[in-house]
Amino acid sequence: MCDARALVDAHHHVWDLDVRPQPWLDEPGHEPIRRTFSPRDLLSAATRPIAGRRLTSTVVVQCVASVPETRDLLALAADDPLIGAVVGWADLTSPAVGDVIDELRSGPGGSYLRAVRHVVQGETDPNWLQRPEVERGLRTTGERGLGYDVLVRSHQLPQAIRLAQRLPELPLVLDHAGKPPLAAGDLTDWSRLVRALAGRPQVRCKVSGLITEADHEKWTVDDLRPVWDVLLSAFGPDRLMFGSDWPVADLAGGWNRWAATVEELLDGCSGAEIHAVLAGTATAFYRLTPEPTTKERTPCS
Incomplete structure (x- = not known):
């Protein structure tokens, strides 16, 4: 079957600094990625297979609080065979958010809008959600x-838990595993909160x-394994999805090193479990099953 070889990158970014500045890139430490990145750059970077699978589809995710950026991402998805879905942005605080979503969906590539996101990690209100x-x-x-x-971020996970409890009908996906404090080393609170969030079936x-x-310089697979073990036991493979966070991942080793790490973490999983993490969960959540379209789809091979 075609999807038996599928590899979905459920989280990556693109930006053209000549079109739209990314103010967050001005922060110290971001110099290596302070340039324009396109889906073609992703294909050039993502050359390593995972469990014999090569990249077939991606989900591109917003970076800034900008409806025009989302329009650009949707138009890009309409033209680029690699992109299967877009996570965009709309002002959730606005009474007109529904109208904005409708407008985005009626424009070029609007059918690829499958989720929205807000950078809650930058909000200081502990009850923003x-x-x-x-x-x-x-x-x-x-x-x-x-x-x-x-x-x-990990200290904001209680907001996510309350959100999942209060809106049980809203499909949720936790980006970057809730940003466990790996550099600090104490995962106790993060583990407890992630397990509580995983108790909500729509997450x-x-x-x-x-x-x-x-x-960024010294991490090893063993450093990450405790996080993987918590995620696997809390969510199970059918609720986990692989994402690269490229090109941000270039700050700490890049797409291929992360891919090799994920393959090592998956060692011992069954074929069905590997498929879920590498393609199945993302395909279901973002509805990546091919739909009638005029753009050429990337073939499985």
């Missing part, structure tokens, strides 16, 4: 048939972004 206007916006998001990517989790939470 519980603000009445945000909850209203998230309910509207779910009513439009979209999921929500949850981007929080999925991306195995992504771990290497940039560890020591």
Whole structure:
């Protein structure tokens, strides 16, 4: 079957600094990725297979709080055979969020909008996801048939848990495993909170972004294994999805080194479990099954 060889990167970014600045790249330490990145650059970087699978489809994720950026990502998805879905941005606090989503979906590539995201990790309000206007916006998001990517740091996980409890009908995926504090080394609180979040059946989790939470220069597979063990036991493989967080991953080893690490972490998993993590979970959550379209799809091989 075609999807038996599928490899889905459920989380990557692209940006053109000549078109749209990315202010977060001005922060110290981001110099290596302070340039333009395209899907073609991803294909050039992602040359290592995982469990014999080579990259066949991706989910491109927003970076800045910008509807125009989301429009650009959707138009890119309409033209690029690698991109199977877009996680965009809309102002969840706005009463007009539904109209914005409808407008995005009616434009070029609008059918590829499958979820929205807000950079909650940058919000100082410990109850941002519980603000009445945000909850209203998230309910509207779910009513439009979209999921929500949850981007929080480990100390913000209680917000995610409350969100999952209060909106059980909204499909959620936890980005970057909730950013476990790998560099600090104490995973106790993160583990407890992630297990609580995993107790909500509508939540999925991306195995992504771990290497940039560890020591960028010295991390090893063994450093990451305790996080993997918690994720696998808490969510099970059917609710985990591989993501690269490229090109941010270039700060700590890059796509191919992360791919090799994921293959090592998957050692001992069954074929069905490997398929779930590398393709099945993302395909189901982001509805990546090919739909009628005029653009050429990347063939399986």
